[in-house]
Amino acid sequence: MVDKNIYIIQGEISTVVGAIKRNSRWNTHTPLDEEQDPLLNSFGHLKEVLNSIKELSDVEPNVFLRPFLEVVRSEDTTGPITGLALTSVNKFLSYGLIDANHEAAAEAIENMADAVTHARFVGTDPASDEVVLMKILQVLRTLLLTPVGAHLTNESVCEIMQSCFRICFEMRLSELLRKSAEHTLVDMLKMRAGGMSDSSKWKKQKRSPRPSRHMVRSPSCQMDPTQSSTLSNNNLSGGVPFIEQGLSTSSLPASDSAGSSIPSPTMTDSGLDTCSKATSREDLSDLEQYSSSAATLPGTGPGSPDAQFDGGQVDPAQSASVESIPEVLEDKDSITEQSDSSSVPDKDYVNTQGVRFTQSMQRDGASLIPYGLPCLRELFRFLISLTNPHDRHNTDAMMHMGLQLLTVALESAHIANYQSLLGLVKDELCRHLFQLLSMDRMNLYASSIRVCFLLFESMRGHLKFQLEMYLKKLMDIITSENIKMPYEMKEIALEALVQLWRIPSFVTELYINYDCDFYCSNLFEDLTKLLSKNAFPVSGLYTTHLLSLEALLTVIDSIEAHCQAKVLNSTTQQDQSEALLAEGEGPSKNGADTQTGIHTPLYTWTFDCLNLNKVGAPKKPERFLSWLPDCQELMEIRTKKKLLITGTEQFNQKPKKGIQFLQETGLLSNPIDNSQVAQWLRENPRLDKKMIGEYVSDRKNMELLDSFVNTFTFRGLRIDEALRLYLEAFRLPGEAPIIQRLLETFTDNWHKVNGSPFMTNDAGFALAYAVIMLNTDQHNHNVRKQNIPMTVEQFKKNLKGVNGNQDFDQAMLEDIYNAIKSEEIVMPDEQTGLVKENYVWSVLLHRGATPEGVFLHLPPGSYDHDLFTMTWGPTIAALCYVFDKSLDENIIQKAITGFRKCAMIAAHYGFSDVFDNLIISLCKFTTLSSESVENLPTVFGSNSKAQTAAKTVFDLAHRHGNILREGWKNIMESMLQLFRAELLPKSMVEVEDFVEPNGKISLQREEMPSNRGESAVLSFVNWLTLSGAEQSGLRGPSTENQEAKQAAILCIKQCDPEKLITESKFLQLESLQELMKALILVTPDEETYDEEDAAFCLEMLLRIVLQNRRDRVACVWQTVRDHLCHLCVHANESCFLVERAVVGLLRLAIRLLRREDISSQVLLSLRLLLMMKPHVLSRVSREVAYGLHELLRTNAANIHSTDDWYTLFSLLECIGAGVKPPASFQFTSTTADNDTGAQSDSELSSHHPSEVSLERGYTSDSEVYTEHSKTRIPRSDVDIAISGWLVVGKDDLEMSKAPPVSSKAQLNHPLVNQYSLTLGQDLGQHDTKSLIKCVETLSFIVRDAAHVTPDNFELCVRAIRVFVEASLNGGYRNHDKKKSHKYDSSKSRMRKKAGGREKEGGAGTRRGGSRASSQRPSRSHSDDEEDEGVPASYHTVSLQVSQDLLDLMHTLHTRAASIYSSWAEEQQHLEAAGRKIEADSQTLWTSCWCPLLQGIAWLCCDARRQVRMQALTYLQRALLVHDLQTLDATEWESCFNKVLFPLLTKLLDNISPADVGGMEETRMRGCTLLSKVFLQHLSPLLSLPTFAALWLTILDFMDKYMHAGSSDLLLEAIPESLKNMLLVMDTAGIFHSTDSRTGYSDLWEITWERIVCFLPHLKEELFKQTVIPGTQHPVSSSLAETVQPTPPAGRPSSPQVLFCFLGSGQSSPVPPSTPPMPVPLTSTAQAPSPMSQSPLILQPLASPLQVGVPPMSLPIILNPALIEATSPVPLLPGPRPTSPSDEVQ
Secondary structure (H helix, E strand, O other), X not given: OOOXXXXXXXXXXXXXXXXXXXXXXXXXXXXXXXXXXXXXXXXXXXXXXXXXXXXXXHOOHHHHHHHHHHHHHOOOOEHHHHHHHXXXXXXXXXXXXXXXXXXXXXXXHHHHHHHHHOOOOEOOOHHHHHHHHHHXXXXXXXXXXXXXXHHOEHHHHXXXXXXXXXXXHOOOOOHHHHHHHHHHHHHHHHHHHHHHOOOOOOOOOOOOOEOOOOOOOOHHHOOOHHHHXXXXXXXXXXXXXXXXXXXXXXXXXXXXXXXXXXXXXXXXXXXXXXXOOOOOOOOHHHHHHHHHHOOOOOOOOOOOHHHHHHHHHHOHHHHHOOOOOOOOOOXXXXXXXXXXXXXXXXXXXXXXXXOEEOHHHHHHHOOXXXXXXXXXXXXXXXXHHHOOOOOOOOOHHHHXXXXXXXXXXXXXXXXXXXXXXXXXXXXXXXXXXXXXXXXXXHHHHHHHHHHHHHHHHXXXXXXXXXXXXXXXXXXXXXXXXXXXXXXXXXXXXXXXHHHHHOOOOHHHHHHHHHHOOOOOOOHHHHHHHHHHHHOOOOOOOOHHHHHHHHHHHHHHHHHHHHHHHHHHHHHHHHHXXXXXXXXXXXXXXXXXXXXXOOOOHHHHHHHHHHHHOOOOOOOOOOOOOOOXXXXXXXXXXXXXXXXXHHHHHHHHHOHHHXXXXXXXXXXXXXXOOHHHHHHHHHHOOXXXXXXXXXXXXXXXXXXXXXXXHHOOOOOOOOHHHHXXXXXXXOOOOOOHHHHHHHHHHHHHHHHHHOOOOOOOHXXXXXXXXXXXHHHHHHHOHHHHHHOOOOOHHHHHXXXXXXXXXXXXXXXXXXXXXXXXXXXXXXXXXXXXXXXXXXXXXXXXXXXXXXXXXXXXXXXXXXXXXXXXXXXXXXXXXHHHHHHHXXXXXXXXXXXXXXXXXXXXXXXXXXXXXXXXXXXXXHHHHOOOOOOOOXXXXXXXXXXXXXXXXXXXXXXXXXXXXXXXXXXHHHHHHHHXXXXXXXXXXXXXXXXXXXXXXXXXXXXXXXXXXXXOOOOHHHHHHHHHHOOHHHHHHXXXXXXXXXXXXXXXXXXXXXXXOHHHHHHHHHOOHHHHHHHHHHHHHHOOOOOOOOHHHHHHHHHHHHHHHHHOOOOOHHHHHHHHHHHHHHHHHOOOOOOHHHHHHHHHHXXXXXXXXXXXXXXXXXXHHOHHHHHOOHHHHHHOHHHHHHHHHHHHHHHHHHOOOHHHHHHHHHHHHHHHHOEOOOHHHOOOOOOOOOOOOOOOOOOOOOOOHHHHHHHOOOOOHHHHHHHHHHOOOOOOHHHHHHHOOOOOHHHHHHHHHOOHHHHHHHHHOOOOOOOOOOOOOOEOOOOHHHHHHHHHHHHXXXXXXXXXXXXXXXXXXXXXXXXXXXXXXXXXXXXXXXXXXXOHHHHHHHHHHHHOOOOOOOOOXXXXXXXXXXXXXXXXXOOHHHHHOOOHHHHHHHHHHHHHHHHHHHHHHHHHHXXXXXXXXXXXXXXXXXXXXXXXXXXXXXXHHXXXXXXXXXXXXXXXXXXXXXXXXXXXXXXXXXXXXXXXXXXXXXXXXXXXXXXXXXXXXOOXXXXXXXXXXXXXXXXXXXXXXXXXXXXXXXXXXXHHHHHHXXXXXXXXXXXXXXXXXHHXXXXXXXXXXXXXXXXXXXXXXXXXXXXXXXXXXXXXXXXXXXXXOHXXXXXXXXXXXXXXXXXXXXXXXXXXXXXXXXXOXXXXXXXXXXXXXXXXXXXXXXXXXXXXHHHHHOOOOHHHOOHHHHOOOOOOOOOOOOOOOOOOOOOHHHHHHOOOOOOOOOOOOOOHHHHHO
């Protein structure tokens, strides 16, 4: 079967031949002779050939192409015919009829290119001619773009391009044709350059259909030619190369773009191959075999970019010789030019550069080398030359096209890998581009910026200083003040910056390569400042502002993305960390540690690939110790850089000063090291060249000059070249001697290093001088005006015989002349304009070639920490400004996103200062702190921006609260404002309360109408004076305002401010402490002081403590305690805040007592309440009472120490009974509020409290305690004498016998008078409800056996007694006449009701009249109606209290014995510790029974009959209870002395004047009880030595009671009782004595002596037979004599000094041996009734036996009848028969 392609050719022959024939007939009208016409002849030959073959491949391509090409070349053919021939050629190419693998293909292609580029034809009309030109373009395009085009030589490609350029620039042609030529060029360039490209960015669009001829493929990859031809037909679809799907059957992996053999995109953006680890620069041939055996490995073939690159590095000599051999990388372009059927025979030769020579190429010695780098380089050079603005041939259109084509080239190719191309880029291209930036032609400016971006995106690694210059130019444009500069130019420049900023790692590289380079500008820092400044809109918000902001945010975005990635990384790595840690390489989990991001293995790996594994990688910059210097190292470099800049500035003013400064800062050594200084002068580009010249040429610095010259490398340089290098390093001074010195040093050095080429050194010096003169002669304008410049002949002539009397080499002199003439030796700082530009540029290129030009590429996220440190300030400032000024929702959102990202980064790195700054800035935008409270809801509710800011603030605080420090204050201020404006959710405003029935109270107290006291007239006047505006304001808010307020409330609800409190338990400790400090600080000060605000802050503080109560309360406790102390203890009057502070303290205590570690501190701090001023405490007594009740109900079991119980009971007594707090707790000094800080609860001070408090405002709890327990009053005689105490030894002994447990409790009240029923407390006013609650609390403790402990038993008993006293007579004191004092508090409460918080007399407004005074329904601290008189309900309540107390005392009394015995058993094992609890009757009596009985007895004296009766019943039951039978005589004696006698004494008073009958009954029951007890315990009492005294006292009472009542009840009852007792005693034989003469004892005598006084006839009634008339004296005296010498048994005779009260209250010592003194006492005791007492005794004693009654200032007054109890001397000698009372009668 004949090949179809043959038919195609035959068809084309017919078309062309037909056209030629038609044309010649039309011309000549005769048929043309085919034989004679050469064109037709060759077509005829071709036909014959085609007819004789079956396959097209049997003939060489040249054979069937030649006739058509001849038509194209022929000058005789017309345009249409040439056009037809061109169409045929195009078809052959596009159908793939030319087999690229055919040996002769190269020759055929070369012929074709030659013919088409030199096409000739006879022109007709312009339109038709342009059609032919169009077809020429088409063929050329197809030729380059089809696979066979790979055979073109460099020359052909250049010619093809040139043809296209000609058409482009031929302005006579139509625009359409010119544009087509331009597009053709673009396609060709894309194809050619794209062949070089391996960058993933453009791979997909520019996949080309040719295989690399270097990728040697195994024969198995060969394909059927027919298949290949059909495939190839696709390749011209609009000029976009196709992707060969057919290859998917080959050995390449299918994944690689449907199997194309193009190496996969393994490039990083910086253009270094990260995959090719296999590349070996020594032996590329190995690599070829490697790739031939494994063609599946992408990017390993020698055609891959880095193989080429390496070659380029290795052999610069080869790379330079463009003409001889294609450059090292010449075939890089062909990587992707792969034709499907091109399989390469193994016998082809491939040279070391990777160029393949097939046999056809080498045949006949022809060297048709396929095109490669040379043509590309030529093309590139030509394009660059088109962009030169200083070339006048270049029109704008040409420059524009050059830029566009360069853009295509850079987009397609990977130029950085080709040294020769890179050279062009570094120098001419960059230079032209920078020059174009100053053009005012917008399109050129924009195009050049685009090209610059492409350059620096891919090649910045090679263009360090060019990039610096570019960025500086952009900065100049952006900051330019030039009015003529269009706004768009600034916009484009900013867009360019933003685009650069978006390149990954770009800003990091700027920072490390410029800011951290000693001699580069701080590009990153300067640009950041510039952008920030530029983001501030001055007159409205323009695009430039937003672009600047966007650039700043780009940095933030990338840093934030890296932080997020690290967070994700660290979480995923935590899973693997166990394994890693085992090997010791676990990644650091702390974000702050991985600041630079270099710890993550990922980065390090990429970095290795980027830099270390790349063959010929650039060296590490000398200033760094490692590839990735750490932050510390960078900081040091930057510090050093600052010093260097300062030193440089000083040097430029005065060199010595600069050098000295650098020596001082340690940057230059001291003493001076010349070589070091010389090096610095050479490498520092900022130095003023003129100053360098002056400094090195100074005579004093001759050695330095030598060192300076030694820093140059003159070896191998001609003298003028060396001189040029030398003179560019400094400015040559003008003085001849100095020039001579500088040149001499130079020539000596040059001569030496170049092996002394001249006869003498002087010859060199002369030549150098001559060169300088020549330079001046040729280029100095002033010289040129006067003289014609020197010729080469004159120059030679001038130097005749100078070289040691010989001539210099003439050729050398000519070269020197030409070099100087063509290029001036530029003296620095002298030239201007283009010359200066050239000089500056050459310096830049020179620096780029030194190690300084090394540009580090970095893995992303490397130095984010440093970058953020530098950018956050400007960025946040810009964000704030834009947020403030902008109204556009999108921009506001962008700003908010920026804020959030900054916050996230700050949190990641732990930058609390950044976060604080952010929060403080945002708080300003919420308007919360700036608006007045009245307007706040309206303003905030209608301002969406403020709401956005508020939501952001709260959201950020919730998220990143951990790193918030200072910012807490602003957030809390905002919260306070929200509170004032009543915008907070209800749950935040409601707080716990003990007294309110529902347990809640609102901090925002209800508004109430203004003062009730205000008269109607006054309010009318007020109404009149209000202006209209204010009046309208009073009508209530408008609907808009209400809507705004609703919006505000909704917004705050979304902010969820409460979460700050509840989530505080997750805050880091430092942040938590700052938050608490903020709350204390925000509390308004004295001027703006507002109770509710302060209470709100306090409430939040307490909530935070409670949130943290589980684990961290110990850390914050002291702060809170000090704050509460300040609020409670320093308060001078009660107010809402004090009340909240007190409640808060108790709430804390209730919650915290469960925590063992802190409970003791918490209990100690309850003493703060005791330290409050008593009148303030009494006003909050109800809150405390309810709080304590709650506290003990929930936590009684957690209180274990006596100290703590002491605190609690003291509190209960103070608030329930109005007891004054113990003096040691009170402040002793009110003035000394020195700021010495609070002392902790546990600090013990040895000072006396008063001294302590002089130093600081108050004493700490425990100090108070220890002081308290130490201050037992010393009992020295003097003290006692002054104070008038009567001290009795027995009781001292009793006290010392008391068990140690209770000693503390007793010591706390060292002066309790045990012979009184009361405790002698000065009871203030108390609040009934508090009392009731306290009693309830007490009963809770007492009734639960578990809560009564050795620690609190006695305190408990004491508290009950205090309450008994307080509740006596229903809480009313008869003796307390000061009604005004009594409820002084009611007045203040009324004031509070009326005017909320106004201070005395102050107006009831707050915050400058911002709100009508807010009233709070008053909490009366006693019953509300008290002022109006006593309510009925009060009696029932207090009755209940008294009954409860009685019941409690009775309960304790009955259970005491069992409780004590159980404790004693528990305590047995503690015996060794010495803290033993005794359960004997003596202990029980002192600690328990006696006080309780005294308490019950006191209630027997209540004015209310019901209470009295009940109490008497209880007392009777208690005294006669079985447990008490164990008491011995002494205890019973004290029972009479301490319980019964005081009770009877008290009952003599007129307690209840209204209830006379009731009192009679009470007195009667009292007497009955006395006699019952006496009789029941008669036998033990008899054993007492003081029995007589006891008995006489009883008789005394009988006497008094007989005459006490007005009715007959007592008159009848008492004699009966007395009779009863006398009979029993008589029966018991007490009155009988065998010794006496009469058979009766002395007692008998004394008894009747006393009874006769009030019942003279009783003796006759009872004992008629025993009356002894007459003398009692002998009996008495004999009794005295007998008893006197012997002290009572069992009682040691103690030399106690006795005191008795005389009329004036003075006392005098009475020795025991003088009996006369006590007689008046005894006889006083026998006074018949209170009425008949002598005036002498009336004065100190209101009634003879009354003990401890209120009018007496001193508690201890002993019943004189009891003195004998401890006296060894009986007091009854009776020297006088009559008592004073008899006398009175």
